[in-house]
Amino acid sequence: MKMKFFQVVAMTIAVNCANFAFAAPHWSHDEQATWWEIEDTSKDLPMKYPFATCGVGQHQSPIDLATAKFDNTRKLNKLQASYPIDSAPIFFNSGHGIQVNTSNNYKGEIKIGEESYPLIQFHFHEPSEHVINGKPFAAELHYVHIGNDGRIIVVGAAIDIGAENPTFQTVLDNVPHEASGQKTDANITINPASLLPASLDPNDLDFYSLAGSLTTPPCSEGVQWYLLSQVITISAAQLEQLKSFYSDNARSPQNINGRTLSSTK
Numbered sequence: 001m002k003m004k005f006f007q008v009v010a011m012t013i014a015v016n017c018a019n020f021a022f023a024a025p026h027w028s029h030d031e032q033a034t035w036w037e038i039e040d041t042s043k044d045l046p047m048k049y050p051f052a053t054c055g056v057g058q059h060q061s062p063i064d065l066a067t068a069k070f071d072n073t074r075k076l077n078k079l080q081a082s083y084p085i086d087s088a089p090i091f092f093n094s095g096h097g098i099q100v101n102t103s104n105n106y107k108g109e110i111k112i113g114e115e116s117y118p119l120i121q122f123h124f125h126e127p128s129e130h131v132i133n134g135k136p137f138a139a140e141l142h143y144v145h146i147g148n149d150g151r152i153i154v155v156g157a158a159i160d161i162g163a164e165n166p167t168f169q170t171v172l173d174n175v176p177h178e179a180s181g182q183k184t185d186a187n188i189t190i191n192p193a194s195l196l197p198a199s200l201d202p203n204d205l206d207f208y209s210l211a212g213s214l215t216t217p218p219c220s221e222g223v224q225w226y227l228l229s230q231v232i233t234i235s236a237a238q239l240e241q242l243k244s245f246y247s248d249n250a251r252s253p254q255n256i257n258g259r260t261l262s263s264t265k
């Protein structure tokens with residue numbers, strides 16, 4: 001079944017960091033400058049350097065948004081987030097960040113024009129990965145979607161300190177503290193949409209878009225990024241709780257290499 005296959009791919013991505021699905025070599029954010037040269041000693045060339053793209057890729061993420069030129073001649077499709085309540089989310093500690101994997105039957109998706117991409121997982125970085133003039137936000141949320149054609153769409157939202165976010169508190173209170181730990185509880189549901197401000201129209205989101213990559217090994221390219229124009233908030237206490245899991249789990253900005261940014265405004 002087509003759907004099943006992509007769910008397997010999705011789970012592979014979701015647990016990839018934890019070395020469950022395939023024996024990817026260990027990596028950490030501290031050594032990000034040399035991710036590309038990490039060797040998989042069990043493999044011969046050309047599989048020996050599984051994270052080579054992190055070094056040689058020309059469309060790497062994240063970026064400093066101030067380094068990008070705008071191209072607003074492109075006609076942009078409407079971005080519509082349909083993230084209903086997931087009644088059986090999996091709270092997951094990837095070993096590199098805190099994450100929520102959606103359940104197998106979850107119907108949440110992002111729609112770009114007429115194309116739909118199921119929401120597979122969302123996770124957090126502290127501080128933000130995308131920066132403006134070198135300045136990061138307090139944190140960043142990434143909603144990861146994978147289409148039936150295998151295409152990856154990430155919707156990112158910058159996080160500032162402000163009002164407490166009750167949905168984020170559910171995440172903080174349920175992700176296990178040990179790496180690779182996961183938890184499901186029949187009594188705990190999650191509404192991924194309620195991480196976003198209530199003032200946002202989910203059927204017409206404002207965004208900046210550009211071509212990029214996964215921000216963690218294997219740094220695969222062909223990822224289309226949609227960075228929401230509106231910042232979301234968590235409280236200072238919630239940021240401290242986030243840091244108690246992982247701190248500085250953000251990749252540095254990468255070269256823009258002539259890529260342009262499109263925006264709805």
Ligand SMILES: [Zn+2]
Pocket residue numbers: 123124125142215
């Ligand atoms: Zn991310």
